[in-house]
Amino acid sequence: MAKFRDSRLAVVEQTTVEGTVPTSSVHDRALGDILQQTKNLTAEQVDQILAFQRDKRLRFGEAAIALGFATDEDILFALSQQFHYHYAPAEQHQLSSELVVANRPFSRQAERFRAIRSQLMMRVFGGEPSKMALAVVSPDSGDGKTYFSANLAIALSQLGGRTLLVDADLRGPRQQGLFGIESMSGLSSVLSGRAEANVIQQIPALPSLYLLPAGVLPPNPLELVERPAFGLLVRELKSKFDHVIVDTPAAVHGSDASVIASRCGAALVVARKGKSQLRSLQDLVGTLADGAGHVAGVIMNEF
Known part of the structure; x- marks a missing residue:
């Protein structure tokens, strides 16, 4: 990588390189995995959602909402992570x-x-x-x-x-x-x-x-x-x-x-x-x- 001739700017090169976004992220994960992390769902709650999903033939997010484990906003935020569309959740005060x-x-x-x-x-x-x-x-x-x-x-x-x-x-x-x-x-x-x-x-x-x-x-x-x-x-x-x-x-x-x-x-x-x-x-x-x-x-x- 080319270096700055002006030493005053060298710190910018160091900072921007260190700030590179990792290639591995949540984008390839299932909606359920993202929702489980963001809502801190327990393994038992996830099992309840999956059972309700199979029984009612719903999507995972729809089942989570129906059982009261998530809101529409929670599902929308999880979907945004899958589709590379970042925005601040409501709690980002x-x-x-x-x-x-x-x-x-x-x-x-x-x-x-x-x-x-x-x-x-x-x-x-x-x-x-x-x-x-x-x-x-x-x-x-x-x-x-x-x-x-x-x-x-x-x-x-x-x-x-x-x-x-x-x-x-x-x-x-x-x-x-x-x-x-x-x-x-x-x-x-x-x-x-x-x-x-x-x-x-x-x-x-x-x-x-x-x-x-x-x-x-x-x-x-x-x-x-x-x-x-x-x-x-x-x-x-x-x-x-x-x-x-x-x-x-x-x-x-x-x-x-x-x-x-x-x-x-x-x-x-x-x-x-x-x-x-x-x-x-x-x-x-x-x-x-x-x-x-x-x-x-x-x-x-x-x-």
């Missing part, structure tokens, strides 16, 4: 309620994120030669950029490939709190040459999703993302993950977002219905279009 694709994967809101994901798979993540990271930008604070970035990353991870969410908002980061991750090390540590091991963390409930948190807030956020090290980092991350989503500071705080977007190669603009000003939105899209990045589109947030 460390995930914020804002993460609708993880917490309510079959809701109307989650379906909208999947529709956007389909468009982006064609426009941005369309193949290895044109592989790009996607910066999510917005004109102002409160537009829903962080909410959108997190849910889009979850939706991409549910395709089965390795997805990385980078919190590059070095002015007011929120991703770490949304996913319940505790870490003082992150992007700012990598870019300042002070990173420790394991700066990239796998989200336990979503095994194909990884998070690179912002880290300690630096006094010079714009200067950090303007350094060559950030461009080198993004390029390396794109080679190690199937999809890379980058959350950015709102444009009202400075030019961080446009700089980050140019390094990523593509940008998606998030505006908020009834809040975003048309002039600010036009200025942001114009700035992005003049840069090195590709403007993938504009999303109107109604949440």
Whole structure:
């Protein structure tokens, strides 16, 4: 494996390699085995389910529900494991309620994120030669950029490939709190040459999703993302993950977002219905279009 010339980035190579998902998992197991593990069913309870299943000619899950050993939600979660469709079960309380694709994967809101994901798979993540990271930008604070970035990353991870969410908002980061991750090390540590091991963390409930948190807030956020090290980092991350989503500071705080977007190669603009000003939105899209990045589109947030 090729090594980094910049020693500040070597920790990222180590972390992403260590975070590789094992090839053996629950996907090839029977529904009964998964349900037995997730519901802590005893051998006696499993025998009761099997006997009832044979007697009534039901599926294992239907028999478990009929006997009161499982709920519809339990069966749906077990099926999701078989079909490589990861989401957080109801008891996964460390995930914020804002993460609708993880917490309510079959809701109307989650379906909208999947529709956007389909468009982006064609426009941005369309193949290895044109592989790009996607910066999510917005004109102002409160537009829903962080909410959108997190849910889009979850939706991409549910395709089965390795997805990385980078919190590059070095002015007011929120991703770490949304996913319940505790870490003082992150992007700012990598870019300042002070990173420790394991700066990239796998989200336990979503095994194909990884998070690179912002880290300690630096006094010079714009200067950090303007350094060559950030461009080198993004390029390396794109080679190690199937999809890379980058959350950015709102444009009202400075030019961080446009700089980050140019390094990523593509940008998606998030505006908020009834809040975003048309002039600010036009200025942001114009700035992005003049840069090195590709403007993938504009999303109107109604949440």
